[in-house]
Amino acid sequence: MTDTTLPRWTRDQMAARVAQDIADGSVVNLGIGLPTLIANHLPEGREVILQSENGIIGMGPAPAAGEEDFDLTNAGKQPVTLLPGGSYFHHADSFAMMRGGHLDICVLGAFQVSAHGDLANWHTGAEGAIPAVGGAMDLAIGAKRTFVMMEHLTKAGESKLVESCTYPLTGLACVSRVYTDLAVIDVGPRGAVVVDMAEGLGFDQLQAVTAIPLAR
Amino acid sequence: MIDKIVESAAAAVADVRDGATVMIGGFGTAGLPDELIAALLDQGARDLVVVNNNAGNGDTGLAALLGAGRVRKIICSFPRQVDSWHFDRLYREGKIELELVPQGNLAERIRAAGAGIGAFFTPTGYGTILAEGKETREIGGRMQVLEYAIHADVALIKAERGDRWGNLTYRKTVRNFGPIMAMAATCTIATVHEVVELGALDPEAVVTQGLFVQRVVPIVRTATRGAGFKAA
Numbered sequence A: 001m002t003d004t005t006l007p008r009w010t011r012d013q014m015a016a017r018v019a020q021d022i023a024d025g026s027v028v029n030l031g032i033g034l035p036t037l038i039a040n041h042l043p044e045g046r047e048v049i050l051q052s053e054n055g056i057i058g059m060g061p062a063p064a065a066g067e068e069d070f071d072l073t074n075a076g077k078q079p080v081t082l083l084p085g086g087s088y089f090h091h092a093d094s095f096a097m098m099r100g101g102h103l104d105i106c107v108l109g110a111f112q113v114s115a116h117g118d119l120a121n122w123h124t125g126a127e128g129a130i131p132a133v134g135g136a137m138d139l140a141i142g143a144k145r146t147f148v149m150m151e152h153l154t155k156a157g158e159s160k161l162v163e164s165c166t167y168p169l170t171g172l173a174c175v176s177r178v179y180t181d182l183a184v185i186d187v188g189p190r191g192a193v194v195v196d197m198a199e200g201l202g203f204d205q206l207q208a209v210t211a212i213p214l215a216r
Numbered sequence B: 001m002i003d004k005i006v007e008s009a010a011a012a013v014a015d016v017r018d019g020a021t022v023m024i025g026g027f028g029t030a031g032l033p034d035e036l037i038a039a040l041l042d043q044g045a046r047d048l049v050v051v052n053n054n055a056g057n058g059d060t061g062l063a064a065l066l067g068a069g070r071v072r073k074i075i076c077s078f079p080r081q082v083d084s085w086h087f088d089r090l091y092r093e094g095k096i097e098l099e100l101v102p103q104g105n106l107a108e109r110i111r112a113a114g115a116g117i118g119a120f121f122t123p124t125g126y127g128t129i130l131a132e133g134k135e136t137r138e139i140g141g142r143m144q145v146l147e148y149a150i151h152a153d154v155a156l157i158k159a160e161r162g163d164r165w166g167n168l169t170y171r172k173t174v175r176n177f178g179p180i181m182a183m184a185a186t187c188t189i190a191t192v193h194e195v196v197e198l199g200a201l202d203p204e205a206v207v208t209q210g211l212f213v214q215r216v217v218p219i220v221r222t223a224t225r226g227a228g229f230k231a232a
Helices: A013-019 A034-041 A092-099 A136-142 A203-208 B009-013 B034-043 B062-069 B083-094 B103-115 B178-184
Strands: A027-030 A050-054 A056-061 A082-086 A106-107 A112-114 A147-149 A174-181 A185-186 A192-199 B021-024 B048-051 B069-078 B097-102 B119-122 B135-137 B142-148 B152-160 B185-190 B215-218
Touching: A013 A106, A013 A147, A013 A174, A027 A034, A034 A106, A034 A147, A050 A092, A056 B097, A092 A136, A092 B103, A092 B178, A106 A192, A136 A147, A136 B103, A185 B021, A192 A203, B009 B185, B009 B215, B021 B178, B034 B062, B034 B142, B034 B185, B048 B062, B062 B069, B062 B083, B083 B178, B103 B119, B103 B135, B152 B178
Parallel strands: A027 A050, A027 A106, A106 A147, A147 A174, B021 B048, B021 B152, B048 B069, B069 B097, B152 B185, B185 B215
Antiparallel strands: A050 A056, A056 A082, A174 A185, A185 A192, B119 B142, B135 B142
């Protein structure tokens, strides 16, 4: 089971930690789920442009209650707003922005990430599960940098950082950095390197719950 | 004189044949042409192949068409949603074929059809089960997958304003798949909330040119229903 005694970041602290690494002027796509929290934590004075796969650049926050317009929704189909300077476009242009490398950063949730940056985040492959991929595969390989934001461990306490993904892959060697509730870890050709850890967490404690060798 | 205005959704979809490939615009409910789908349901065409991003929400629109057993196969990127119970049941009972396509590949395959391109190589999906059995090639130092264009007999899309030539503008994220589906179908049927005189649409702002559109159906605006997500 999950070791609840380890010092860890809350979801909002995780989101704030990712936000810290998003430079002023970046064009960013935030995936459905945990990554959407990041928008609430972008530091004051940093201008970041959010892209949404369904055809928005310059996406703003959710509208006030009663102001919802379901002709203006995000990738999760929830109502959003458009910021001054923002605009709309069709789906082929939206995915050209991704595939064409025009987004600086994409942040995705994940089931598993390998030491080399392989990503599994769309399908458990379980018997009877209905597969649904959406824009995950395009997002994973498109942005200049792909970040993952996920819990470090599954509910059963297993490491989500793995030697090689056992769930169906979303993309090969596409993730460059992983933000978990325990640590920030770079992945890639050189393996996994710890960049940052939750306050009070020791490197040995982190390694003990991580299924791949970590370097400092 | 060219006049593509058709006064009813029923008349606009009257000649859709059994077995037709029908593209339906929309991302969830935004851009879903509910009135055209309802008319197609009444019209009775069956054995359809539907191309849409999703596989229906709730009990109306695309979900109703699926629920009535009119669709043999769906080509989409994201069928499974909290309210996709009609699709879920059909899929589990083996009564509908699913071709699952990454969303960007879906969009580009549609665009390619409209642009006269037979197929293209893309890095999306390489090394995944969705690229199994497909031709691959290393291009520019990157492994890529061959994906073929998707043509349709009919496209049903939702727009905002239109004129008798079929020129269209859209509203907000309703645009999504509309412009590319209009290009990829032999017969594109668009609903609009307002029919305007020729010349009234700003030529700098026309999104879909009339040559991509065969029929324009004026409909009364109703607020788009929210769907496809868990309420907080």
